[in-house]
Amino acid sequence: MENEVKLLSGAMVTLALATATLVVVPYLQLSDVQPSDGLKAYTSAQIRGREQYIKNGCVYCHTQQPRSQSQAPDFKRGWGRASVASDYFYDSPHLLGTMRTGPDLFNIGARQPSADWNLGHLYQPRAYVPGSIMPSYPYMFEVKDKAEPGDKVVSLPPSYAPPGQVVVARPEALDLVEYLLGLDHTYPVPGAAAAAQ
Amino acid sequence: MNTITILLLTFTLSVTGLFIFIWSLRKNLFDDNPAAANIIFSEGEIGKVEEPAATRSQRDAMQKAVDSTHSQAGDPARGERYRTELAERIQADRSTAFVSFVFLSCAVVWLIFASSAGLVSSIKLHEPDFLTSQAWLTFGRLRTLHLNSVAYGWAPMAAFGVAIWTLPRLLKTPLMGGRFAILGCMLWNAAIIAGLGSVAVGISDGLEWLEIPWQIDILLVVGGALIALPLVFTLQNRRVEHLYVSIWYMGAALFWFPVLFLVGNMPGVHFGVEQATMNWWFGHNVLGLYYTPIALASVYYFLPKIIGRPIQSYNLSLLGFWALAFFYGQVGGHHLIGGPVPGWLITLSIVQSMMMIVPVLAFSVNQHLTMRGHFKTLFYSPTLRFIVLGGMMYTLSSVQGSFEALRSINTVTHFTHFTVAHAHLGLYGFFSLVMFGAIYFVMPRVMDWEWPYPGLIALHFWLVVVGFGIYFIGLSIGGWLQGIAMLDATVPFIDSVRLTIPYLQSRTVGGAIMTLGHLVFAFHFISMALRYGPSRIGPALFHKPAAPIAAPAGA
Numbered sequence: 181m182e183n184e185v186k187l188l189s190g191a192m193v194t195l196a197l198a199t200a201t202l203v204v205v206p207y208l209q210l211s212d213v214q215p216s217d218g219l220k221a222y223t224s225a226q227i228r229g230r231e232q233y234i235k236n237g238c239v240y241c242h243t244q245q246p247r248s249q250s251q252a253p254d255f256k257r258g259w260g261r262a263s264v265a266s267d268y269f270y271d272s273p274h275l276l277g278t279m280r281t282g283p284d285l286f287n288i289g290a291r292q293p294s295a296d297w298n299l300g301h302l303y304q305p306r307a308y309v310p311g312s313i314m315p316s317y318p319y320m321f322e323v324k325d326k327a328e329p330g331d332k333v334v335s336l337p338p339s340y341a342p343p344g345q346v347v348v349a350r351p352e353a354l355d356l357v358e359y360l361l362g363l364d365h366t367y368p369v370p371g372a373a374a375a376a377q
Numbered sequence: 378m379n380t381i382t383i384l385l386l387t388f389t390l391s392v393t394g395l396f397i398f399i400w401s402l403r404k405n406l407f408d409d410n411p412a413a414a415n416i417i418f419s420e421g422e423i424g425k426v427e428e429p430a431a432t433r434s435q436r437d438a439m440q441k442a443v444d445s446t447h448s449q450a451g452d453p454a455r456g457e458r459y460r461t462e463l464a465e466r467i468q469a470d471r472s473t474a475f476v477s478f479v480f481l482s483c484a485v486v487w488l489i490f491a492s493s494a495g496l497v498s499s500i501k502l503h504e505p506d507f508l509t510s511q512a513w514l515t516f517g518r519l520r521t522l523h524l525n526s527v528a529y530g531w532a533p534m535a536a537f538g539v540a541i542w543t544l545p546r547l548l549k550t551p552l553m554g555g556r557f558a559i560l561g562c563m564l565w566n567a568a569i570i571a572g573l574g575s576v577a578v579g580i581s582d583g584l585e586w587l588e589i590p591w592q593i594d595i596l597l598v599v600g601g602a603l604i605a606l607p608l609v610f611t612l613q614n615r616r617v618e619h620l621y622v623s624i625w626y627m628g629a630a631l632f633w634f635p636v637l638f639l640v641g642n643m644p645g646v647h648f649g650v651e652q653a654t655m656n657w658w659f660g661h662n663v664l665g666l667y668y669t670p671i672a673l674a675s676v677y678y679f680l681p682k683i684i685g686r687p688i689q690s691y692n693l694s695l696l697g698f699w700a701l702a703f704f705y706g707q708v709g710g711h712h713l714i715g716g717p718v719p720g721w722l723i724t725l726s727i728v729q730s731m732m733m734i735v736p737v738l739a740f741s742v743n744q745h746l747t748m749r750g751h752f753k754t755l756f757y758s759p760t761l762r763f764i765v766l767g768g769m770m771y772t773l774s775s776v777q778g779s780f781e782a783l784r785s786i787n788t789v790t791h792f793t794h795f796t797v798a799h800a801h802l803g804l805y806g807f808f809s810l811v812m813f814g815a816i817y818f819v820m821p822r823v824m825d826w827e828w829p830y831p832g833l834i835a836l837h838f839w840l841v842v843v844g845f846g847i848y849f850i851g852l853s854i855g856g857w858l859q860g861i862a863m864l865d866a867t868v869p870f871i872d873s874v875r876l877t878i879p880y881l882q883s884r885t886v887g888g889a890i891m892t893l894g895h896l897v898f899a900f901h902f903i904s905m906a907l908r909y910g911p912s913r914i915g916p917a918l919f920h921k922p923a924a925p926i927a928a929p930a931g932a
Contacts, residue, residue, distance in 0.1 A: 182618055184628065190398060191629035191702055195636055195666065197391070198706025201725060202658035203640065203651075209719055210651045235579035237517015243792060247715040251788055253866035263717045268649040273583035276653045276716060280792035280863060281502070283870050305505070311875045313505045319512045 215269035218367025222270055222359075229359025232352050233275065236317070243277035244286040244363070260287035260365055267365050282314055289364035298357040299334045299349050307340040320353035380721045388728065391703070399699045413619035414687040417547060417678060419462035425685045428758045429821035432831045435757040442753040443685055465549050465616075472551035473542045474823045476558050476607075478906075480538030481816055481823070483566055485902050487530025492892040494523035499888045503881045513577040521576050521588050527804065528586065528663065529569050529597070535812040536671040537562070537604055540627045542819050543678055545611055547621045553610035561603030568596035584652070586660040587641050594642040598635065605631050622694045626674035629702060633666040650718055657709040664803060665705035669771070672811040673701075673740065676768045679818055681747060683761050684754050689746035697739030704732040711782035714791060730782030737775040744768045759834040763814030766842070770806030774799065789864060794877060794884075795856025798849050805845060805891075813837070813898065820905060829910020833901045837894050844890030847883055855880025 215221075222230065233239070246254040248262040255261060263286055268274060292298055300307060303321050305314040327333045327346045332354060334347040341347065349357075415423065426439045498520040501507055508514045537558075545552045552558075572589035575581065581588040589597070608631055612624075620628075641659035681688050688694060710718070710726030748765060755762055777799055781790055790796055817834060821827055828834060855877045862873035904910065 182620060184612055184620060187620065187625055187628060188632055190699070191632060192636075194699075194702040195633055195662075195706055197703070198658065198662065198709075199636075199640065201707050202709055202722065203655045206651045206654045206719060206722060207647075210649065213649065234581055234583035235518075236512070236515055237521055237581075239583070239585070240517055240520055245716045251715050251784075252864055256866040257870060265650040265717050267717065271649055272647075272652070274649060274652045274656065275583070276650075276713070278585065278712060278792065278796070281794075281874070309871060311871050313502055313874055313878070313881075315501060315505050315516045316509050317515065318510055319515075 210265055213265045213269065216264070216266040216365075216367065216369050218369075219267060219269060219365070220362070222362065225355050225358040226362045227359075228352075229355035229357065229362075230275075232320075232356040233359060234273070236356075238285075239275045239277045241277075241279050241281035241314070242283065242285045243280055244284065245276045246284050246286050254284060257283070258287070258291050259284040260290070261369075263365065264369050266369065282312075285360065285363055286365055287363060289361040290366045293361060295357050295361060296335050298360055299332070299353060300336050300340075302353055302356065303334055303336065303347055304340050307337050317353070320350050320356070322348045322350060324348050381724070384721055384725060384728075388725075392732075395699060395703050399695055413621065414681075414691040416617055416619045416621045417623075417682055418685075418687065419466065420459040421456075422459070423685055423687065426683060426754070426758075427685065428683050428760055428818070430759045430817035430828055430831075430834060431757060432827075435759075435831070439684075439754045439757040442757070443751060462549070466546060468551050469545035469549065470542075470822050472555065473545055474825075476552065476555040476562075477538045477542040477819060478823050479559060479562055480534050480541065481820065482902075482906065483562065484531050484534035484538055484812075484816075485899050487526050487534060487569070488895050489899050491523055491526035491531050492888075492895045494519050494526060496885070496888045496892050498523055499881070499885045503878050503885065512579065518577055518579070521581070522573055524586070525573060525576060525588060526569070529565075529572070529589070532668050532804070532808060532812075533565070534562075535809075535816065536630075536668065539675055539812065539815045539819060540631065540671060541604075541607070542823065543623060543675070544608055544627060547624050547678065548611055548615035548617055550611060550614045550616050552607055553614055554607040557603045557606040561600045561606075564596055564600030564603065568593050568600060571596070582642075584641075584656050586663060587656065591642045591644045594638070598639060601635055601638070605635070621678070622688065622691070622698065623674035623678040625698050626670035626677070629698075630667050630670035630674075633662070633670075637662050637666065650716075653713060653716065654710065654718055654722060657712040658706075659709070661709035661712065662706055665701070665708065668804065668808045669705070670701070672767065672808045673697075673771070675811050675815045676740075676744065676764055676771075679760060679764050679815055680744065680768070683758055683764075683818070684748070684751045686747060686751065688743055689749075690743055693739045693743045697736040697743065700732070700736035700739065704729045704736065708733060708778075708782065711787065714782070714784060714787045727782050727784065730779050733775055733779050737772055737779075740768075741772040759828075759831070759838065760814045760818040762838055763810045763817065767807050767810035767814060770802060770810060774802035774807055777802065789860035790856065791860075792863070793856040793860040794852050794880070795860060798852035798856055801845075801852075802849055806849065810841070813841070816902075820902070824905055824908070826905060826908055827910065828901065829904050830901060833897055837898045837901070840894030840897060841891050844887045844892075844894060846887070848887030848891065851880045851883030851887060855883075 245263050246259040246261065249255045267286075292301075297308065301309070302317045304316045305312040306316075321334065323342050323345050324331070325345055327348060331346075332349045334349055336347060424443060426436060426443050428436055428439060431439065497508065497514075498516055501516045501519070505516075512518070541552065541555075541558060568589075572593045575590050575593065576588050580590055582590055608628070612628070637659055641655065647655050677688060677694065707729040708726050710722045711730050714723055714727070744765070755765060780786055781796070781799060790799075817828065858880075859873050859877050862868045862876060863870070
């Protein structure tokens, strides 16, 4: 090869092809996707909670994309039906995830609807799930001698509670739990039955 | 027509187009040993080893191993031409010395930082209550610091350092506009520090591989453009007719990366699931169209150079390059198999993933045939050991990757540590090992100084090989078992977590040994930069005592 113009234009054409197939065509195809019926827009607390989810890198261990029943037992594990593009209408950035070091969270709000459970689990996952390797998030909580008015006290199993003190959730923990509880995509979507096959 | 038919037709058409294109680039396609493959050698240099990282006795032994396969033809007229060419090369080397040194030093710093972040992250996966009191030390952030300091720190700094050093040699002209590269390097490093700082305090764009906030990305783009400028100037001033294989890879990679980075970080454009396809278009192409080509370019240059023998088949390398350019770009969708994305996109990516076997085989066969009869040199040449092993890891990781894209295998391995092991086989086993080798070759020329403690090179090699072996084998087994457990609805999810613990621990052990290897490497690098150890005695290029042509010092 002697011609750098040919080299670089060839290289750019191949990249343009890749960009067209993986970015531009999906962009065109998906740009008119409407939100699923039953999908609610995030509240401001949930958006703040979603920020916490991003900040603390939850996405590196948890997916938000249950697979179809024909491929994997995600549904049987209670993670929900296979997701479709319209379920992600309000998601920016997307948080599909690539690892299941922990379980899928696309329907965690339906599976664990208790705010207390979720708060306590963030404070010390091993208090609720023995053998869990999820990090604990003590920096989202405050340990106080006495709760003040307006404080959200976390109810922990006695052996994990600091003796004589109370654990109070900081706003970031409350927002994050608000977001997690909102993760409920159990409403039916058209074609879901077909997708499940 | 249904989607599959359209896909199939488009695919056939484009592959045909690709081959016509390759054919058009090459007159005399079926030549046995085209001159273009010899462009990296000066007159009379074929059959002579070049290995600046070796000690004198290692080099003598290497030369002996090579001599047994070559017959030397004596021609006095060559001497003069040869001397001129070597003088040119010295000029090229001098022009890049400082610039390469700056880049490689930054690379070493980021390597140590990235290894430490990776090691602590690894420990956290089996000791979840280790270092949890500070937000910036939580797994989700530290892991991201590890990834970003490898992806934007160690890897590009090493790649730029090696590319800037190699290109002027290949173009037989001094580097033009090196100051732009230095300025670019400073901006780039400032951007990484700012970017990692943002991630540590929790400001992140939230996309894997694209976490650094887009405002900081502007700095990276400007820095990257400044680094690319001298390469464009140098290319314009070239004194060679043929563009050697390494130039295709490096040139293309240095143009591909900015496009990838710009499209990937464009704020406010991408949405929902489309953002996910873009995310993996970027994530995979940064590996496939940036790190991989730079490392392949290094193998294509250093391997023949060290053993003094042109690559076996120029045509295979041409095929390998264009097939990589064409197929690699479209494989990213395999990260979303089973996800809520259009089905045709997944199918396309799986097909292209399998097609990647073509360029990989082209490279592997070429490397093997070039090395054939020269494997003995691996005993003596530190650089070659890293580079040849790295090249083999390329074959292994790419073939593994192609098969991992198949639905049947992907269903097991997707979402597991198996993928993490695979990613490290590519970026560490292949890319980083090749970069280590290249740095061992480049630095003596850059510093005009020998590696002070040759034993440390061997120690570095064995530490990272053993460490990575433990890392990769352990994590692959653990990941596979994890995937099998997750697919069995009767096994509780937590069991798929518990069973990985011993393998995660083995990863920490392997990672710690690798980090130790990097510390040895960094210590050696610093000793060299401070000019410890013996000073260079005589020329490093030829070590046959009765060599008829005296090479100028430092060639």
